[in-house]
Amino acid sequence: QVQLVESGGGVVQPGRSLRLSCAASGFIFSNYAMNWVRQAPGKGLQWVAVMSYDGINKNYAASVKGRFTISGDNSQNTLYLQMSSLRPEDTAVYYCARAKDRATVVTPFDYWGQGTLVTVSS
């Protein structure tokens, strides 16, 4: 069965960096686009980034563009989110989510991980 397991969250000071990981299993990782979505405490969902199945196309939310980088390692079946210049408003649970169809990034998120909490605070 499809499983997505995030890790790497924690408490980090403003301005510092952190890398999140999402270990995928139960499907051919290199065949699917992947997303990161976050949820601040008590708030709604906010899309963060998407990477196409071949790693060529990457799109970011305006609030993280230039600070966050999405990437993947097909040999490890793992998705990453490198976050730099972190701000208190980046505090959230970060979910990775698989895109349903291979051919496009404009396709719903059919599987989600359980999330990992990132807290940006001094």
Added chain:
Amino acid sequence: QSVLTQPPSTSGTPGQRVTISCSGSSSNIGSNIVNWYQQLPGAAPKLLIYSNSQRPSGVPDRFSGSKTGTSISLAISGLQSEDEADYYCAAWDDSLNGWVFGGGTKVTVL
């Protein structure tokens, strides 16, 4: 401020029908398909409706979606206690070149 607009909350008694609206613009709902996600308390979101009105395998047919122009609605018929959750609409935005979500609607079963 979310790009897609949803009411913050709605409620109903068991067996009732409730609807949740989601309004956007020509760059998102008006030109792309919309998906709905259900988030039960303390859980990760789950795909509930995709491509405006399609249900993934395992989603009861009590849930339905309907789109008109730049708005879409989610209907829950025969409301059950396990439907108490937050519901989010989402669409690709051609201007922003990314996904946008509604602010979420909390459904309470009285």
